[in-house]
Structure formats: C-alpha cells, structure tokens
Amino acid sequence: MHRVTTMSEKSWIRQAVHRVHTASVRTEFAKAIRELKKISQESSKLRETYYSAGSIVTGSGTSSCLTSSVAFETAEDAPLSARSPVGIDAPQDELLELIQQQQQHLKVISIVGFDGIGKTLLARHVYETLMSQYEARAWVCAAVQGSAMDVVKEILRQLGIPTSTHGGGSLSKLCTNIRQCIESKRFFIVIDDMRTEFWHDIKDAFVGLSGRVMVTTAIQSVANACSSSAAHDHVYAMKTLGNEQSRRLFFKEAFQDDDPTVDKEDQLGSEALKKCDGLPLALVTTARYLQSTGNPTRENWATLCHNLGAHLETKEMLARMKRVLVNSYNSLAKHDVKTCLLYLGIYPSCRAVRRGSLIRRWLAEGFIQGDYICSAPDAAIGNFNELINRSIIQPIDTSSKNSAGGVKTYHAHGMMLEFILHMSKCDNFITLLYDQIAPPPSKIRWLSLHAASTRVVNDLSLVRSLTIFSRAHESVLDFSKYELLRVLDLEECSNQLGDKHLSEICNLLLLRYLSLGNTVTVTVLTKEIKKLKLLETLDIRRTKIEILPTEVMELPCLIHLFGKFKLKHDVQSRRMRKLQT
Template sequence: MSCRYLVVIDGMQTERLCNITSAFPVVNGVDSRVIVTTTIKKIAKRCSSNNGRVYKMKTLDDSDSEKLFFEVFSKGKCSIADAKELQASALLKKCDGLPLALVSKAKFLKSEENLTKIKCEDACRKLCAPEITEDTLGKMHGVLVSSYESLSSLVLQQCLLYFCMFPRGHRVRRNPLIRRWLAEELVQVPPGDALDTTPQRIAVENLETLIDRSIIQSTEVSTSGNVKRCQPPGMMLEYIVRKSMSQNFITLLCGESATPREWEYVRRLSLHDYCVTKLPKGLSRLRTLAVFPTGDAAKYEPTLNFAKYDLLRVLDLEECEGLNDRHLQNICNLVLLKYLSLGGCISEVPKKIAKLQWLETLDLRRTKIEKVPVEVIQLLQLKHLLGKFQLIEGDCRKANPEDLSKRSTLETLSGFVAGESEGFPQLMSHMKRLGKVKIWCKSTASKRNLNHLEEAIKVFIRDGNEWPHRSLSIDFQECSDPFLGTLQAPGSLGSLKLHGNLRQFPQFVTKLNRIEELCLSSTNLSRGVLLLGSRLDTLKYLKLIEDNIGPLEIRPKHFPSLRQIWLVGVQSLHDVRTGALPHLTSLHMICESLDGLAGIEIACLKGLKEVRLHSRVDQGTKDAWKEAARGHPNRPDVLAH
C-alpha cells in the first residue's frame, strides 16, 4: 500500500545529509515532497540535483518592510502615523527587508517606555551589541553570532570583518576587495597545500564561501554569472562593525563621532563622512587607511601627513576629489605600499614612483592621469594597473623588451590607449603574465601602431592556450581604420569584449580554439542572423548591447553550448528568435520598452531556469512572461534586473 508524504527538514547545515531523499520511496502516480531549507547555496544545489528545484527566498521590498515593521511596533501602543513621527523608520535601512530583523527591532522599540526620537536614535546604536540580552533581540542576535562562529577559520572571520571598512550601502567591488585582502596578507597558503594553490585562489574561495553561506549578498554579477559587487546585509554589518572594533581589527570613524584615545595602536582605519583635516597626530602603526567622504567633504583637500604613516600597506583615496599632484609626490615616499587607489585632480605620475617597489595594485581610474612614465610598468611587484592612459612619449625606448619579458609580473592592464605615439602596443607582447587587457583605439593611431597592436593581440591570444582564462576588451569606436577584419589569431580566450562598429562578425573569433564569453557592444550586428557559416562550439555566455536589437536570429547550430544570453536594447528589443538551445538556462531581456515576449518561444528552451527583465518594464509584459513561465516544465523564475 503506497501513501503520500510531506517531509520538511529545516536549517540543514551539512552536506552529509544531502542524500537523505534516497531514504524516502518514490512511487509512480503518488505525489510526495521532501522540502529542505538551508542558508547554504551549495547544500541547496546538492539537495536538488535529482530533478529538484531551488527556490531562493526574497527579502521584503520597502513597502512591505515598512508595513510589517510599523504594524508590529504600533500594535497596542500607538498608531502607525504616530510611530512614523518618532522616526523609527530610520531603523528600516538596517534591516534590508529581513522579516526577523524587522520584527525583532519593532518589538524591541515597542518594549521601551516613554519612547522619544532620542530613544529611537539611541536604539539604532544599541542594536547588535555583543552584550544584548533582551529576549526581543536574542533570537536575531543568536542568528548573527551563529553565522559568524560557523566560519571554519580565523582567516574567514577576518575576511568577513574586513567588509566594515566600507560604508553602509557601499556595493563592494569583488576584484579590489580580493587585492586588498592579499595586500593585507590576510590570506596565505597553508603549509602542505597543493603546489597549484595560490593566495589569490584561496581569497576567491573565501569570498565564494561567504556568499554561499548567505552571510554576504551578491548585488551584481557578470555575464558569466561571477560576482562583481557584494555587501553584507544591514544587521550583519552592524554586528561585524562592533565585533571588529572590540577586537581592534578595524577602527571606524563616522561623521563627528568620538575618536579612540590610544591612536598609536590603530592598524586599520576607515573614515566614513569624516573630515580628514581633523585627523589626530598619532597613527604611528597605521597599515591601512581608507577614506570615504560624502557630499562637500569629498572636495576638501586632505591634510594627511603621509610622512608619519611610513608603515602603510593599503591606501584607498579614490573617493577624495581634493587630491592633487603634491599628494602623490608625498605618497611615493611610502615605500611599503602594496595597494594604492587614487582619485581627484591628480594629473601626473612622478618618476619617483619607482620607489614603490612593493606595489602590487595601482588604480588610477578616478584620476585625470592620461600618461604614465615607463617607471610604472618597471615596478617589480606590480600586478594590476588600472586606468586609461598612454606611455609618456619617448619612454617606450627606455624599456628593455628582453628585461620586461623576464621580470614583468603585470597580470591586469586595464587599460591603455593606442594613439599616435609609441607605447603599450610595442611592449604588450613582452608582458608574459598578462591575463586581462583593455584597449582603447584612438582615431589618431598610426598604421604602424595598429600593426604593433595587432601583433601584440595575436601573441596574447596565441598564449591563451597556456593561460585559458585570459580576458581581452577592445574599444575601437573612435578608430577610423579598424584592423579586426584582417586579424588572424588562432588561440584561446576566456572572455572577449568588442565595442565599435563592425561590418561583419569578426572572423578571428570563429577561428579560436576556445572562447567562453563574448560581449558585442554598439557593433551593429544585432539584426539578421548573428553568425553565418561558422560555429562557436565552446561559447557559453553571449551578451549584445545595442540601441536597437531585432529582428535577430540566434541559431542553435551556431552556438551549441550556450548557457546564458544577455540582450540589452537601450531603445528597443523585438523579434528575437533563438531556436532550441539545449543548454540555455538564463535569458536576460533588458529593455525598458520591451513589449511582451518579443518573439521568444520559451517552450523550446527546455533547460531554461530564469528570465530577467528591466526593472521598469510595464506590468503587461511582466505578466506575459510570468504566464509563459507557468506553462514551461521548469517554471523558470521571472525576475527584475
């Protein structure tokens, strides 16, 4: 005799129980369910591997958050209107739509006698403190403590604490975060680990672990699904800020808040909306300094005395608009620096930057620098050079190509301008460790320079057979003599991004032994059949960005391995046909004016699991996609981008 069953396993935390479903019989014709809840994404995927489904719980939006909070807070105490008068809504920003946090905070405030605006503001400061014992907050606090203590190592815990370097609401960029961890030496290879294990790889795994355990939230992903930006939920941020301060891991100053008495013991200092002109004279042991001014504070010229911070390893001033060339002259005396990020009105890199022999990351994207001296690329430890610049005219001849081939450690060159004068195009092929390159081709680029650039790209792609994850981005929108039509470059790339007008699909792409990600922006290839006469067997991720997309056909025989499509129509997106792409799981139709399904037949996309639309697309189009998803065997999620 068979019977139906419903089994719910709440809060699974170990993979050893992921095969528990095998203990329950599967009887044809009997509809039974095993439901597992977990905060760990890896476990959710394991539990759903046999035709199961992962449902990601969403947080409440602003309207529902406010409704829940004020209903609990005002119940039996005062009206919702009166509650809002107390400015209790300031607490909502720290809850990030999490029901437990909303209810806990509302009950905590409700229990306060003679509640005033001042008491509300004081409650904001008290929440998540380690000494909390109130029953109303005990459960929420226990969840935070459990999440922190469940991390398997001190290194992981410190990687989490590092997030409080950034202001509330700051979407932390993945790559700079990892580079800072490495510069801080928070991540090292344990003795006895495999020879191919690197600090970089461990740092990436640590971030993935924090996101996998839902302790850190991903807020933006790349075309290939990798995290680009992330941040801790509001309540977790409150907790780690207090934890970090109590352990003297990071000292955080906000606004005109009180400052520590013993500044000589501060090692990591982060200033949020704080006037750097009031910084005390101590800080003799300071190793990390980050400044995040807001409003007019960003425009003031900082009066930091860099001569006294000679132990600095990490310096982040990219939000400071008041920086000038004199500041960089002084910064070049900090010989132990490993990570340097700058902004403001800095327009020149002095040759004395050669003193920074330990520098690993130099980020100049927020500055006004257009040319750099050859001393920059001769820094022995430099791995990541970020900005948009050329070499100073004549400096190319000062570089020894043979010496550069042996000694250059540069991995990221993002990026350089190919213009009239000699420079990076002549030297790029000698930088053997490059993994990511971004290039802007100017209309002033000479034929000779374009030839050098073409040769450097050939070498970069050819060597991609040994370095399979190489990324190349070329912006040729201003180039009057595009060279891509004649480029022949067999080899491999992990990612290729092309921006600029193309007469036809670039043939060198179809000759690659391997390519996984392709992004075409403003190429005018968004009409007709995208690819004719060739196949891209290894392509998994395709992104098209155009003013107008359609009519467009993406044929399965041309892209047999495609897993994800991004179609971004700035003005219009219509008449798109994809055919039966067997491996496609994610479809992004990003256009505010999208009308209905735009020609897509999702029934033929058998593996489809999610559809993402523009956040401001009209309700009728949202409903049409949701209705189509309900009729699909996988019932894919329809989400706003």
C-alpha cells in the same frame, strides 16, 4: 634574558647588587606581563561571550523544531507576524505551485537564505496548507536532531512506527523502514534548518516514490545537493522584504497593531529600517526593542540605532537576532574566512562592494597565504565564495556581470554589518571615524573614515590600511605619518589631492594597493612611483591622469592596473611580466 643562580654560585652581596642593577628591566618586564595578561583575559571574556550566545541547545528530540531554542525564525516567537505574515503571499504561492505541479516521481525543493529571513515561517505555512492532502507527513528540525541517523529516527517516530522496531538498526536499515512505510502513500516531509549535507545518506528512503520533500537551509551548496533537478530549478532563494513591506512589518511590531497609523513623512524609524535591510527577524526584534524604550521619536530611535551592534550584545530583546548572527559567524570554520568577513566592516552600511576590489584588498593586506596546493588568489576567491555559500553576503545587481559571467557587486546584510563592526571594535581590528563619535583608540591599524572632518591626533605610524569615504581632515592626509601602510583607498575621498600628496604616497614603501579618485588634480602620474616596489594594484580609473610614466611599467610586483590612459612612445613595446588585468 636573566639567568637564575643559587647561593653557592654567588654571594648574597653580588646578588643584591645584581638586583639593583636590573630593577628597571625587571619592572618593565613585569609591567609587560601584566598588560599581556589583561589582554588575554579580555580576549577570553569576549570569546566566551560570543560562543555562549552561539551555543546550540540540542536536548531531546521533538516532533517540531518550532519549540526549539535553535529555531530562530519560529512563528511562536513572533505571534503578530506569524498570524498575518508580511510579504509571505507571493513566495508561498510560488512554492505551492512548484509543489503541486503534476509529477509522479519524487520532487525535492530547497529553500535557501540567510538565517532570519523567514525560511522556517514560509515552510511552515506551506506545510500547514498542504498537509491534509498527504497521507504520510513529518516535520523535522535537522539542527535539533543533529545527525542523519537522528533525523531518520524522528521521521519514523512521526510516521507512527514504534521506536522499538528500529532503535538498533543501521542508517540504511532505518531508511528501508521509512520506504516500506510510505511506498504506497503520498508523503510530504520537511527537513528544516539543514546545516550539513546528509541528503545523499538518506535519499534512498524516498527516491522513486511519489511525494515531496522540502528542505530549508542557509547554505547554498546544501540546497543544491538536495535539489532533485540537475539545473537546480527546485532551489528557491529567499529574498529580503522591499521597502514598503519592511516598513509595514516594522511598525506593526513597534506599535503592536496590524494597521498602525504612522505618517510616512516624519521618517520615524528610518535609521532602524536602513540597518535592518529588509531582514524580517531584524525588523521584528529591532522594532520590539525600540518600542520597549518608550519615547518613539525619530531622534531617540536614531540615537539607539547608531550603535546597534553594542545593543545586540547586551539587550535581551535582541537576543534572537544575536544568536542568528553568532551562529552564522561561527559556521565559518577557517580563521582567515572570519578575518575576511570582519574586514567588510570598513565599508559603510548598504554600500555595494566590488568583488574584485575586495579580493585584491584581502591579498594586499596579507590575510591569505597560498601554498603548493592552492595559490593565494585562488584561496581568496574560495573565501569569497564561502561567504556567498553561507548566505552571509548577497549579490546586488545580477544584471551587471564581469567577463567571466560572475556578479560584480555584493553587500552584507545591514544587521550582520552591525555585528561585524561591534566585533571589530571589541578586538580593535577596524577603527571607524565619524564626526559624532568618541575619539578612536590609541593604536590604530585598519582605519576607515566616513565623513570624519575632525582632526586626528593619534599616532598613525602603525596603520596598515586607510580608506576614506567623503571628506577627511588634512591631518589624516599627511601621508608622511604612515610607516606600515599596505592598502590606501582614496577612490571616494572628496578632498583635493595634488602633487604634494602623491609625492608622500610614493614614499609608502610597503604599499601594495593604491586606488585614487576623481579629486586628484594632476593629469600626469609622478615618476616617483618607481619607489613602490611592492605595489600590486594601481587603480586610477576615476582620476584625470592621462599619461603613465615609464616607471609604472617597471614596477616588479604590479599585477592589476586599471585606468584609461596613454603610454609614452618609448614604453609601447615594454612587457609587464606579472600584469593580469
């Protein structure tokens, strides 16, 4: 720090000498300020870009959300798919059967799923199929109307009650007006895109009457709250399209033909189909974008799809998909939940992610801090559940469950993963290395290698997390380069790892998470592991390691130990105070 003085305190000669002596320091200080200013400007620009894309135009109320700028799944935006929707027959039949079951009292049915999966389109088809059977009906988009009060006013308007008769009333008064209007009629009300749970504020307008209310939402807790069944058997969870249905929809949009003649053997569009992951809006927007570029060859389309996240940022034909993704991301209120979501970019596309492993990694990275109200592990589980609740990550195999009855494996939608990767790249959060991409940035902190066999010449001393899928160059496996490493996942590394590598790993004193794979050649874990005083998770399930040394049992912070191994006879009675699994 330099003290600023006045002419009365020092002569001009002394000041001149002082300026000469501090010239280099002041130059470095000015340079640092310029760099910080540049980073701040870039971050501000990035934030404005994403928030402007995710902003919601509320405008004036309309009778249908299908003409709103926030209706991401509209039939009018996708005329081809709306005329003969692919894969809608089975869900429509299930909903129609559920709605038409003989039941005199109110039935509320919730349709839940990720934005862009086709909830609005499905609800619209069901609504138009049944509307002639109901005397009173209304379709209201909650995202457009905003509050419960506005939703109720719009329902009243569509029921034909003049605005002047209820304009100044309270919410309860408005609900009474609705009830008086429909109490002797069969009614069908659709509340589309409900983003906050206000059903309990307006349900008095419908409870006890004979009618149907259908709600669409991307939030599981909102769907459960609206359901009229305590067992939630009136919550309909939307599913993505299967492989054949995805292919049909993709090529129907790509070639603007209801029955395109495409040879399945040529694998045209295979990369796009993989990244769209069965999400209808992704399939439609990506197909139209690729079709607009011309030259429909597998190589050309694969090249365009390789960096689809960047195209989401700049291409107008992908704008609808981008708005959906930005809206889902911005719906996460807590910063640490967003960080946990971005961390999923470490995994390859379509890769199953184990719930327990991911939560342990979040904790090892230090993303989540506990307090006296909620411990860090509980907060991490809460963050994971929030991503499920928002339909951002999906369970994969519901038949495979852990001891607590929860699903073990999950994955993020392919297009959401592309969005995550692009955001991570812009923020220099996660660095992915492939053989076919440009050199990584100079400063790397979270590093994931997907079959990257080229030499890495970057400074690796700042890397906090290293995950290797497939094979890596030996320059990456020189663990003496890593000084700040907290997470090391070599479970799927195909390089042979011997005593030298394990000795270097045992010098990573900040390591908190260590997972080794079946390419570890040793059968006995080295005693040097005692240096890892901060290690919380040790996973050797896939290794050939058969014997654990005494030193493992003495690690002070070890909480999770996975593997099939023998303990030496002198450690059989030792107790590990913190060990949980």
